[in-house]
Amino acid sequence: MQFSTKDRILGAAEELFAQYGFAGTSLRQVTTHADVNIAAVNYHFGSKENLINEVFRRRMDDMTANRLQQLQAALAQHPGELTPILAAFVRPALALAQNRHGGGAFVRVIARAYAEKNDGLRKFLSDHYGHVMREFGRAIAQCVPELSKEELYWRLDFVSGALTYAMADFGVIKRPAHVSESVHREHAAHELIRFAEAGLRASQKNNP
Numbered sequence: 001m002q003f004s005t006k007d008r009i010l011g012a013a014e015e016l017f018a019q020y021g022f023a024g025t026s027l028r029q030v031t032t033h034a035d036v037n038i039a040a041v042n043y044h045f046g047s048k049e050n051l052i053n054e055v056f057r058r059r060m061d062d063m064t065a066n067r068l069q070q071l072q073a074a075l076a077q078h079p080g081e082l083t084p085i086l087a088a089f090v091r092p093a094l095a096l097a098q099n100r101h102g103g104g105a106f107v108r109v110i111a112r113a114y115a116e117k118n119d120g121l122r123k124f125l126s127d128h129y130g131h132v133m134r135e136f137g138r139a140i141a142q143c144v145p146e147l148s149k150e151e152l153y154w155r156l157d158f159v160s161g162a163l164t165y166a167m168a169d170f171g172v173i174k175r176p177a178h179v180s181e182s183v184h185r186e187h188a189a190h191e192l193i194r195f196a197e198a199g200l201r202a203s204q205k206n207n208p
Contacts, residue, residue: 005034005036005040005044006044008034008035008036009030009031009034009036009040009041009044009045009051010051010054010055010058011034012030012033012034013025013030013034013051013052013055014055014105014106014109015033015105016029016030016033017052017055017109017112018105018106018108018109018112019108021112021115021116022052022112022116022118022121023116027041027048027051030051049120049121052118052120052121053120053121053124055106055109056109056113056121056124056125057128059096059106060125060128060129062096063092063093063095063096064129064132066092066095067088067089067092067093067132067136068132068135070087070088070091070092071085071088071089071135071136071139073088074087074088074139075139080142080143081143082140082143082144082197082200082201083193083197085136085139085140085143086140086159086193086196086197087189087193088136089136089159089163090163090189090192090193090196091189093163093167094163094166094167094185094188094189094192095185096167097166097167097168098181098182098185107164107167107168108168110164110167110168111164111168113125114164133156133160136156137152137153137156140152140156140200143200144200144201147200152200155199155200155202158199159196159199159200162192162195162196163192166188166192
């Protein structure tokens with residue numbers, strides 16, 4: 001498969017950001033890894049900050065579109081049901097993580113975004129993808145009306161954290177050699193969706 005210069009730069013940057021972090025990766029390293037000159041990076045991206053943003057956009061635009069498409073289908077076909085909404089949130093993310101074309105590296109890049117303080121990146125992600133969590137928040141709120149907005153978003157934060165953990169495959173349960181990636185992913189999605197639904201519906205009677 002032939003990759004464009006822009007794709008080669010994005011792929012190289014993704015691998016290096018995953019390995020060394022954003023601050024620890026120089027544009028010179030990216031150009032060497034992608035076998036391009038610095039002028040190509042400046043032409044396509046203009047700055048290192050914009051290159052970082054575009055690494056996220058390349059992966060997250062498709063995932064976001066899939067999530068919102070599945071959310072709309074869940075609301076239309078299963079009104080008032082929480083499980084299909086959670087499936088629309090979980091499954092596209094796990095599919096991205098197991099994408100053979102760099103999905104694993106991108107998950108490590110996400111982990112870097114959590115670990116490193118990068119206000120520009122956080123603003124970019126909030127501006128471009130914050131609406132996704134709000135859409136899911138509104139849909140889920142209809143299924144658990146007893147939760148306050150604060151309680152709902154606490155629980156959604158925990159669900160998102162568990163999903164990120166599952167995407168990174170950090171857990172003690174690894175894919176057995178005889179189980180395909182797709183089957184393992186579906187099992188992980190099933191268990192995570194059950195866990196998330198139980199957490200969102202958990203009783204509040206013991207709240208402090």
